[in-house]
Amino acid sequence: xxxxxxxxxxxxxxxxxxxxxxxxxxxxxxxxxxxxxxxxxxxxxxxxxxxxxxxxxxxxxxxxxxxxxxxxxxxxxxxxxxxxxxxxxxxxxxxxxxxxxxxxxxxxxxxxxxxxxxxxxxxxxxxxxxxxxxxxxxxxxxxxxxxxxxxxxxxxxxxxxxxxxxxxxxxxxxxxxxxxxxxxxxxxxxxxxxxxxxxxxxxxxxxxxxxxxxxxxxxxxxxxxxxxxxxxxxxxxxxxxxxxxxxxxxxxxxxxxxxxxxxxxxxxxxxxxxxxxxxxxxxxxxxxxxxxxxxxxxxxxxxxxxxxxxxxxxxxxxxxxxxxxxxxxxxxxxxxxxxxxxxxxxxxxxxxxxxxxxxxxxxxxxxxxxxxxxxxxxxxxxxxxxxxxxxxxxxxxxxxxxxxxxxxxxxxxxxxxxxxxxxxxxxxxxxxxxxxxxxxxxxxxxxxxxxxxxxxxxxxxxxxxxxxxxxxxxxxxxxxxxxxxxxxxxxxxxxxxxxxxxxxxxxxxxxxxxxxxxxxxxxxxxxxxxxxxxxxxxxxxxxxxxxxxxxxxxxxxxxxxxxxxxxxxxxxxxxxxxxxxxxxxxxxxxxxxxxxxxxxxxxxxxxxxxxxxxxxxxxxxxxxxxxxxxxxxxxxxxxxxxxxxxxxxxxxxxxxxxxxxxxxxxxxxxxxxxxxxxxxxxxxxxxxxxxxxxxxxxxxxxxxxxxxxxxxxxxxxxxxxxxxxxxxxxxxxxxxxxxxxxxxxxxxxxxxxxxxxxxxxxxxxxxxxxxxxxxxxxxxxxxxxxxxxxxxxxxxxxxxxxxxxxxxxxxxxxxxxxxxxxxxxxxxxxxxxxxxxxxxxxxxxxxxxxxxxxxxxxxxxxxxxxxxxxxxxxxxxxxxxxxxxxxxxxxxxxxxxxxxxxxxxxxxxxxxxxxxxxxxxxxxxxxxxxxxxxxxxxxxxxxxxxxxxxxxxxxxxxxxxxxxxxxxxxxxxxxxx
Numbered sequence: 013x014x015x016x017x018x019x020x021x022x023x024x025x026x027x028x029x030x031x032x033x034x035x036x037x038x039x040x041x042x043x044x045x046x047x048x049x050x051x052x053x054x055x056x057x058x059x060x061x062x063x064x065x066x067x068x069x070x071x072x073x074x075x076x077x078x079x080x081x082x083x084x085x086x087x088x089x090x091x092x093x094x095x096x097x098x099x100x101x102x103x104x105x106x107x108x109x110x111x112x113x114x115x116x117x118x119x120x121x122x123x124x125x126x127x128x129x130x131x132x133x134x135x136x137x138x139x140x141x142x143x144x145x146x147x148x149x150x151x152x153x154x155x156x157x158x159x160x161x162x163x164x165x166x167x168x169x170x171x172x173x174x175x176x177x178x179x180x181x182x183x184x185x186x187x188x189x190x191x192x193x194x195x196x197x198x199x200x201x202x203x204x205x206x207x208x209x210x211x212x213x214x215x216x217x218x219x220x221x222x223x224x225x226x227x228x229x230x231x232x233x234x235x236x237x238x239x240x241x242x243x244x245x246x247x248x249x250x251x252x253x254x255x256x257x258x259x260x261x262x263x264x265x266x267x268x269x270x271x272x273x274x275x276x277x278x279x280x281x282x283x284x285x286x287x288x289x290x291x292x293x294x295x296x297x298x299x300x301x302x303x304x305x306x307x308x309x310x311x312x313x314x315x316x317x318x319x320x321x322x323x324x325x326x327x328x329x330x331x332x333x334x335x336x337x338x339x340x341x342x343x344x345x346x347x348x349x350x351x352x353x354x355x356x357x358x359x360x361x362x363x364x365x366x367x368x369x370x371x372x373x374x375x376x377x378x379x380x381x382x383x384x385x386x387x388x389x390x391x392x393x394x395x396x397x398x399x400x401x402x403x404x405x406x407x408x409x410x411x412x413x414x415x416x417x418x419x420x421x422x423x424x425x426x427x428x429x430x431x432x433x434x435x436x437x438x439x440x441x442x443x444x445x446x447x448x449x450x451x452x453x454x455x456x457x458x459x460x461x462x463x464x465x466x467x468x469x470x471x472x473x474x475x476x477x478x479x480x481x482x483x484x485x486x487x488x489x490x491x492x493x494x495x496x497x498x499x500x501x502x503x504x505x506x507x508x509x510x511x512x513x514x515x516x517x518x519x520x521x522x523x524x525x526x527x528x529x530x531x532x533x534x535x536x537x538x539x540x541x542x543x544x545x546x547x548x549x550x551x552x553x554x555x556x557x558x559x560x561x562x563x564x565x566x567x568x569x570x571x572x573x574x575x576x577x578x579x580x581x582x583x584x585x586x587x588x589x590x591x592x593x594x595x596x597x598x599x600x601x602x603x604x605x606x607x608x609x610x611x612x613x614x615x616x617x618x619x620x621x622x623x624x625x626x627x628x629x630x631x632x633x634x635x636x637x638x639x640x641x642x643x644x645x646x647x648x649x650x651x652x653x654x655x656x657x658x659x660x661x662x663x664x665x666x667x668x669x670x671x672x673x674x675x676x677x678x679x680x681x682x683x684x685x686x687x688x689x690x691x692x693x694x695x696x697x698x699x700x701x702x703x704x705x706x707x708x709x710x711x712x713x714x715x716x717x718x719x720x721x722x723x724x725x726x727x728x729x730x731x732x733x734x735x736x737x738x739x740x741x742x743x744x745x746x747x748x749x750x751x752x753x754x755x756x757x758x759x760x761x762x763x764x765x766x767x768x769x770x771x772x773x774x775x776x777x778x779x780x781x782x783x784x785x786x787x788x789x790x791x792x793x794x795x796x797x798x799x800x801x802x803x804x805x806x807x808x809x810x811x812x813x814x815x816x817x818x819x820x821x822x823x824x825x826x827x828x829x830x831x832x833x834x835x836x837x838x839x840x841x842x843x844x845x846x847x848x849x850x851x852x853x854x855x856x857x858x859x860x861x862x863x864x865x866x867x868x869x870x871x872x873x874x875x876x877x878x879x880x881x882x883x884x885x886x887x888x889x890x891x892x893x894x895x896x897x898x899x900x901x902x903x904x905x906x907x908x909x910x911x912x913x914x915x916x917x918x919x920x921x922x923x924x925x926x927x928x929x930x931x932x933x934x935x936x937x938x939x940x941x942x943x944x945x946x947x948x949x950x951x952x953x954x955x956x957x958x959x960x961x962x963x964x965x966x967x968x969x970x971x972x973x974x975x976x977x978x979x980x981x982x983x984x985x986x987x988x989x
Contacts, residue, residue: 079172079173080172080173080174081172081173081174081217081222081226083172084171084172084229085227088143088229091141091142091143091229092140092141092142092143093142093143093144093227093255094140094142094144094255095255096139096140096255097252097253097254097255098136098137098138098144098252098253098254099250099251099252100134100136100237100250100251100252100253101122101249101250102115102122102123102124102247102248102249102250102251103115103122103123103124104134105124105132105133105134106133106134106135106236107132107133108130108131108132108133109130109131109132110127110129110130110131110241111127111130112125112126112127112129112130112245113125113126113127113130113132116247118151118247119151119208119209119210121151121210121249122249123151123247123248123249124247124248125153125245125246125247126239126241126245126246126247126248127241127245128155128241128243128244128245128920129241129920130240130241131238131239131240131241132238132239133165133236133237133238133239134236134237134238134251135234135235135236136230136234136235136236136237136253137233137234138230138231138232138233138234138235138253139232140232141229141230141231141232142229142230143227143228143229144227144228144229144230144253144254144255145214145215145225145226145227145228145253145254145255145256146164146214146215146225146226146228146237146251146252146253146254147212147213147214147215147225147251147252147254148180148212148213148215148248148250148251148252149210149211149212149248149249149250149251149252150180150210150211150212150213150246150247150248150249151208151209151210151211151246151247151249152180152181152182152183152206152208152244152246153208153244153245153246153247154206154208154245155244155245156243156244156914156915156916156917156918157182157206157295157889157893157915157917158182158243158244158916158917159179159180159181159182159243159244159293159917160179160180160181160182160243160244160245160246161177161178161179161180161241161242161243161244161919162177162178162180162239162240162241162242163175163176163177163178163239163240163242164176164178164215164228164237164238164239165236165237165238165240166228166229166230166235166236166237166238167235167236168236168238171228171229173835174217174218174219174226175215175226175228176835177218177242178215178216178218178226179218179330180211180213180246181211181213181293181294181330181332182206182208182244182293182294183206183207183208183209183211183291183292183293184204184205184206184207184291184292184293184294184295184297185204185205185207185289185290185291185292186202186203186204186205186298186299187202187203187204187205188202188203189288191299191318194611196315197315198315198316199301199315199316199317199318200608200611200612201298201299201300201301201318201608201612202298202299202318203612203613204292204295204296204297204298206295207291209291210249212369214226214256215228216330218329218330219329220329220330220415220416220417220421221417221421221422221424221425222421223364223377223378223416223418223421224256225256227256228253230253237251241920242919242920242921243917243919243920259371259373259374259377260373260374261373261374261375262373262374262375262394262400264373265372265373266401269344269401269403274343274344274403275343275344276343276344276345276401276548276549277340277341277342277343277344277345277548278548279548279551280340280341280343280345280546280547280548280551281545281546281547281548281551282337282338282339282340282545282546282547283543283544283545284335284337284411284543284544284545284546285309285319285542285543286320286321286322286333286335286350286541286542286543286544287299287300287318287319287320287321288335289321289333289334289335290334290335290336290410291333291334292331292332292333292334293330293331293332293333294325294331295893296325296893296894296896297321297322297325297326297331297333298321298325299318299319299320299321300318300319300320300321300322300323300325300540301316301317301318301319301320302319302320302540302542303316303317303570304352304387305386305387305557305558305566306558306562306563306565306566307387307542307554307555307556307557307558307562308320308387308542309542309543309554313565313566313569313570313573314569314570314572314573314576314577319542320540320541320542321333321540321541322538322539322540322541323538323539323540324355324538325538326415326538326539326540327415327536327537327538328415328535328536328537329415329416329417329535329537330414330415331414331415332412332413332414332415333412333413333541334410334411334412334413335410335411335412335544336408336409336410337408337409337410337411337544337546338407338408338409339404339405339406339407339408339409339546340406341406342404342405342406343403343404344401344402344403344404344549345401345402345404345546345547345548345549346391346392346393346399346400346401346402346546346547346548346549346550346551347365347391347392347400347402347411347544347545347546348389348390348391348392348544348545348547348553349389349390349392349541349543349544349545350387350388350389350390350541350542350543350544350545350554350556351381351387351388351390351539351540351541351542352384352385352386352387352388352539352540352542353381353382353383353384353538353539353540354383354384354385354386354540355383355536355538356383356536356537356538357383357490357491357492358383358486358488358489358490358491358492358493359383359420359482359486359490359492359534360380360381360382360383360485360486361380361381361537361538361539362378362379362380362381362415362416362417362418362419362420362537363379363381363413363414363415363416363537363539364376364377364378364379364413364414364416365379365392365411365412365413365414366411366412366414367402367404367409367410367411367412368409368410369410369412372400372402372403373400375400376392377416377418378416378418378419379392379413380418380419381539382486386556386557387542387556387557388556388557389545389553389554389555389556391553399549399550401549404546411544415537416537417535417537419485420534420535420537423478423481423482423534424531424534424535426474426475426478427475427478427496427527427530427531428531428831428832430471430474430475430527431524431527431528431531431832432832432833433467433471434467434471434524434527435524435809435810435811435832435833436811437461437464437467437468438517438520438521438524438810438811439710439737439810439811439812440461440464441457441461441464441513441514441517442517442736442737442812443735443736443737444457444460444461444736445457445514445517445736446736447517447736447738447812449514449515449517450514451514451515453514454511455513455514457510457513457514458510464510465507465510468503468506468507469503469507471503472500472503472504472507475496475499475500475503475527476496476497476500478496479493479496479497479500482496492530492533492534495523495526495527495529495530496527496530498523498526499523499524499526499527502516502519502520502523506520521806521810524810525806525809525810527832528809528829528830528831528832529829531831531832532828532829532831535831590618590619590620590621590871590874591620591621591622591623591871591874592620592621592622592623592643592644592869592870592871592874592875592877592878593622593623593625593642593643593644594622594623594624594625594642594643594644594645594646594878595625595626595627595632595641595642595644595645595646596624596625596626596627596646596647597626597627597628597629597632597645597646597647597648598647599626600626601895602647602895603624603626605891605894605895606624606646606891607624608894609887609890609891609894610622610624613881613886613887613890614878614881614887618874618877618881620874620877620878622878625642629648632645632648632652636656636661636866636868639868641866641868642866643865643866643869643870643871643872643874643875644863644864644865644866644869644875644878644879645863645864645866646697646863646882647697647698647861647863648694648861648862648863648864649861650685650686650696650859650860650861650862650938651685651938651942651943652694652862652864653685653686653688653693653694653862653864653938654685654686654687654688654693654938654939654940654942655938656693656864656866656867657688657689657691657693658688658940658981658985659985660867661866661867661868662693662694662864662865662866662867663693663864663865663866663867663869663872663875664691664692664693665691665692665693665694665695665865665876665879666690666691666692668876670880671692674695674880674883675692675695677883677884677885677909677910677911678695678696678699678883678908678909678910679699679908679910679930679933680935681699681858681933681934681935682696682699682858682860682908682935683695683696683935684934684935684936684937685860685862685935685936685937685938686862686938687937688938688939693864694862694863694864694865695862695863695879695883696860696861696862696883696908697860697861697862697863697882697883697907697908698860698861698905698906698907698908699858699859699860699906699907699908699933700819700820700821700858700859700860700906701819701820701856701857701858701859701929701930701933702742702754702758702817702818702819702820702842702856702929703817703818703819703820703822703823703839703840703841703842703925703926703929704718704719704815704816704817704839704840704841704842704843705808705815705816705817705818705822705823705826705837705838705839706718706814706815706816706837706838706839706840707808707811707814707815707833707836707837708836708837708838709836710737710811710814711814711815714731714732714735714737714814715731716728716731716732718840719815719843720843720844720852721843721844721845721846721852722759722788722843722844722845723846724843725739725843728815729796732814732815733796733797737811737812737813737814738798738799738802738807738812738813739798739813739815739816740798740799740802740804740807740808740813740815740816740817740818741755741792741798741816741817742754742755742804742817742818742819743800743801744946744950750946750947750950751859751936751946752767752857752936752945752946752949753789753946753949753950753953754817754819754856754857755789755792755817756785756786756789756949756953757856757857757936758817758842758855758856758857759785759788759789759845760781760782760785761853761855761856761857761934762844762845762853762854762855763781763784763785763845763853764781765779765781765782765785766779767936767937767942767945768937768939768942772937772939772940772942772978773978773982773988774975774978775945775971775974775975775978777945777949777967777971777974778967778968778971782967783963783964783967786952786953786963786964786967787963787964789953790953790956790957790963793957794956794957794960800957804816804818804822805818805822805825805826805829805830808826808830808837809826809829809830809832809833817842819859820839820906820926820929821904821906823839823904823922824901824902824903824904825902827901827902828901828902829902839922839925840925841854841925841928841929841932842854842856842929842932844932853932854929854932855932855933855934856929856932856933856934857933857934857935857936858933858934858935858936860908860935863879863882863883865879883908883909884909885909885911885912885915888905888907888909888912889907889912889915889916891905892904892905892907892912892916893916893917896917904916904917910930913926914927939978940978940981940982940984940985940987941974941977941978941979941980941981941982942978943977944973944974944977944978945974948970948971948973948974949967949970951970952966952967952969952970
């Protein structure tokens with residue numbers, strides 16, 4: 013039986029691993045032998061390392077941010093913490109800014125509705141000044157199904173960084189308690205639906221860095237509390253100012269048990285299947301299927317059974333799952349968890365546990381789950397011989413487990429601070445040396461940047477202390493600390509030999525990026541649960557690990573099933589009244605999510621079965637020519653439908669009477685690439701377009717404004733280049749199907765140009781507008797020396813490229829992969845071209861993927877029903893949320909459905925920027941032979957930039973090739989010349 017370990021709450025406390033009792037004697041002997049050696053090296057001892065590391069953490073965190081919560085508490089450390097509770101009814105608000113605020117009666121409570129925009133404030137009478145915690149009783153209202161976000165202001169000021177965004181969770185549950193099965197006898201995952209209930213939540217750190225709720229200082233007298241909506245609506249019943257009470261330790265509680273005469277229960281056993289959770293904080297915390305062991309409950313050797321919960325979906329701080337159970341009688345119980353933490357080697361996952369909304373005792377704030385490849389029965393306790401006892405009264409209770417960072421939190425804060433300081437120093441260095449320094453030149457950096465050596469020394473010491481502390485906690489040196497030690501070694505070398513720094517800049521930048529990745533890796537805390545057992549102390553629990561015979565039976569059964577089960581098909585294969593065949597070409601994760609959605613909604617509602625196949629992208633054409641193609645092809649490039657339409661291989665969607673209604677789901681720009689000869693041959697699934705990304709902190713430091721026009725860009729280039737910084741314009745890497753460049757397309761459309769004339773019969777790039785635009789575009793690289801190749805997200809992260817134009821999906825990448833610059837960057841619409849009437853045109857071109865029906869589809873109506881379902885608002889939202897839950901925010905779905913994008917979990921301000929730019933987006937039409945346009949536009953560009961050709965002559969030369977190919981293709985398909 014396994015053991016869950018806990019952090020010692022005393023300074024320098026030690027953790028005992030009872031799984032390793034057999035090594036205790038050996039360790040003691042080694043300790044005696046090495047004690048004299050350790051006496052000469054006191055800094056290597058566990059206690060000294062931890063104390064020193066924690067001191068470093070506190071010093072660094074306090075020193076790097078004047079508006080941090082730590083500094084806020086330090087500034088008010090002399091303030092009292094009053095015991096009084098001050099309640100403010102929601103409907104008694106003083107003022108509201110914006111529309112939609114109203115007092116209503118909802119679910120037996122009188123409350124004020126606060127929409128997803130605007131602000132609301134209350135006057136609070138404070139009789140005793142001091143630090144108060146804040147809790148809110150709220151009801152999530154129908155919105156975009158993402159977490160509710162608010163900004164808190166006291167007397168019209170945000171008190172500290174962290175109060176600018178506080179979150180309130182929505183509540184989710186299974187749509188049905190019954191697990192349904194498909195026609196292959198596999199369990200279907202229950203659909204997650206929102207279950208709005210009144211909740212009382214304390215205002216806490218959304219990043220999980222602090223165990224306790226935020227404390228806010230209020231002066232004596234009437235004080236103002238304002239909540240500004242950032243995302244999602246909610247109803248507020250009341251707000252309370254209170255003092256968060258200290259939780260007793262288990263030792264203190266145990267003494268109370270004895271004093272009250274409480275006894276352990278006898279012969280009691282309650283098993284809670286983890287997948288039967290009643291509430292969750294996210295729709296992605298759905299039940300899972302695990303076939304790794306025959307001991308999971310329920311189990312089948314070949315069929316899919318819903319039997320676990322958590323996994324990689326349950327990993328971010330603040331996510332919680334709640335279970336309900338009946339205690340058969342009053343008394344003291346033990347709690348055991350069958351869990352598997354097989355993702356974090358060299359680190360551990362942390363959870364907090366509450367019963368009926370309260371921590372039973374202090375140790376439940378930080379439950380530690382160590383790495384292990386197999387399932388383990390962990391009894392909550394100090395060891396196998398001393399389980400914790402929980403007092404439960406007869407009746408219904410709820411257990412909630414929440415992802416917590418625990419001991420990891422100060423490590424993450426420290427490394428985030430280090431990344432910021434090292435990135436700042438890197439920028440100072442490249443301002444002197446540039447991105448490509450002369451390694452043979454002595455730049456005398458230690459003289460020109462006086463604090464450089466000191467910063468490197470301090471950060472080396474700090475990062476080393478984090479690595480040492482992590483080693484002490486886990487008892488091993490893993491890949492989690494090797495990243496840290498690599499940078500420590502480099503910093504030490506650069507301190508000793510500062511003249512080598514220019515030659516080390518490239519690897520230095522890579523190592524700083526490695527720290528950012530380390531933050532992401534360590535911050536995620538996944539575990540998987542099979543069941544929870546509430547029982548009498550010492551009750552014999554089911555075996556978590558399989559016996560030898562069970563393993564043999566499991567493996568042999570899996571071998572037989574590999575010959576009898578169809579693992580290639582994704583979805584129902586049984587015969588219904590109607591069916592359609594769908595091919596998807598992206599990846600198995602996407603296919604599996606789509607399969608689940610089909611089984612949950614499409615097939616039950618339409619009675620149409622779907623044979624979903626995951627195929628390589630290049631197989632569609634030969635399969636169609638051989639008459640073996642699908643009815644519907646998904647997630648295909650925007651050049652494919654028109655190419656198939658030319659060959660009479662794609663179905664015209666305008667034949668369906670409700671086409672116009674379905675087409676209204678999309679912008680005109682999304683449909684443009686799929687129109688040909690008066691027909692439309694696909695529906696857009698995804699649509700992305702460029703946005704302008706910029707670092708707020710660096711532009712402010714340089715005294716620059718966010719550019720509104722291209723003239724503003726010209727004005728800022730000299731300032732950026734003076735500091736060895738760059739502006740990024742996107743350059744596609746060459747390939748056979750290259751699309752027209754995003755920068756050129758934006759300039760062309762902003763100046764009133766087009767790609768084709770005469771309904772696609774010839775290229776329009778020989779116009780004066782196109783020629784002038786092409787010249788301007790190439791001058792960015794010939795005259796202003798813009799880079800042709802760069803990793804924009806990483807250079808944006810380090811500050812080398814503090815501004816640039818990139819696809820809006822870069823937002824997702826930066827949100828996830830650059831946590832250290834959170835709040836320091838933003839994005840807005842692409843700079844435009846000023847028109848004769850003084851207005852500014854911000855037009856850009858988009859890129860899409862689509863879903864196409866093949867001409868030889870056997871049941872076109874069934875295929876059309878699938879396409880309508882797939883591109884609908886509800887399905888696109890569900891798919892987007894599932895992908896984001898599976899792969900994180902970096903996989904946020906760029907849906908082409910206008911209403912669906914609005915419902916995806918974008919902050920209001922960011923969505924408004926996207927919506928504003930989307931209104932300017934234009935689609936690039938697809939024409940016969942049009943694939944030569946992007947390819948030869950790139951060729952002409954390279955000829956100008958690399959071979960110093962005249963722009964007009966280079967482009968005219970390649971326009972001849974474009975027109976020739978268009979003519980050839982129109983002749984081939986007997987089209988008008």
